[in-house]
Amino acid sequence: MLTDLQFVYGSLLEASLLQEINQVGTYRQIQAGTEIIRPGEYIKSIPLLISGAIKVIREYDDGEELLLYYVEEGNTCSMSMACCTEQKRSTIKAVAEVDTLFIVIPNQKIEEWIGRYPRWRSFIFASYQNRLEEMLSSLEKVAFERLDERLIEHLKEKGRINGENSIHQTHKEIADELHSSRVVISRLLKKLENLGQIKLHRNYIELTDL
Amino acid sequence: MLTDLQFVYGSLLEASLLQEINQVGTYRQIQAGTEIIRPGEYIKSIPLLISGAIKVIREYDDGEELLLYYVEEGNTCSMSMACCTEQKRSTIKAVAEVDTLFIVIPNQKIEEWIGRYPRWRSFIFASYQNRLEEMLSSLEKVAFERLDERLIEHLKEKGRINGENSIHQTHKEIADELHSSRVVISRLLKKLENLGQIKLHRNYIELTDL
């Protein structure tokens, strides 16, 4: 664990802090698709990502959902931090997008370290700022971009995170993440296929020229 | 200034910190409509709101804009904090929505106090969390609500912030904040008037039954 920590967080955090993380943190290795946080749960820890990616989404009663952001290597999730420090129930769902490795930090340490380690403090602040910026970027996408553009970005982003040039999702699943409907997504995907940018298959999509 | 500080922040922050704020802070009183921050500027301080409200919006080259959130009494603007600590140029515009009173804190104090005053630390964190939640709520509105619902909320919110049951904005200005077009807003407003919920006048709108 320490080696991983040093590799990913060595340039970011104090060496002595890494030691301490090594002592109090728990290593967790989870498979793609595993739910890490469900809405309504109390969150008592935050994750430090070593590798992989966690997808953070909002879910609603009517089954609707909204993709908020991805947490990747070298980052943590400030939404869960918010919940931690305020002892509130989670309003979000977090799912491993790919096989993911992270270290869990119990919440009483978070505050303690902020007082003791300047670099931890900067890290936590930077993380809040990153989230704010990502939320802003999501907001702009939803507000200004048309669905076809958002779809293309979705495909690229999924491909990037999965490190492949294909997407293993059904049209229905894509529609849910972009909170659109299956028929509309099928229609737009077919258009992209006709333009030669992708190739459609059952359960997966090849990105041939995106 | 100290009296105001104690009144608004007395229950939130340490008494000794209030003293210190009183020494290093600058009192600023500005009129409704004044621009406080323009995109591209460097931000070297953060505001602590005493009274009034500051509207924070994003502006784009094509003249489009997007309302992000309001900063009100007892709050600060974490977007500017983000800019402060990272020495980046502002990507947002801040305008006084009504006559506003606030205290300006120079940025080197922000970090210093985080180390020294636990309650300041909590305040700063809470403020980040508030912004995240407000951004989330904006995102949900843009993503899920129809324009007529968003328009009604806009009218109510403006009315609340201005402490009146009328809105002093032209249809064009409303359209810009909701990034819609004047014609569409006029149409929807007329519908609301026909429902007896508002009364339209030149340059202002009465909220009769909203």
Add this chain to the structure above:
DNA sequence: AAGATAGTGTAACATAGGTTACTAATATTG
């Protein structure tokens, strides 16, 4: 007062995207 400008009302039309309904292909299960 004449003209210019800004704010509003309204009609006609365009389009992105949502909805419903049906078909066909593929996968899963008993």
Add this chain to the structure above:
DNA sequence: CAATATTAGTAACCTATGTTACACTATCTT
């Protein structure tokens, strides 16, 4: 293997919202 469920393709239609164009009025300027 038959039956069923999942996934995808496509057509027809609807609606919210955007666009263009023009008329009318209130306000400001000179």
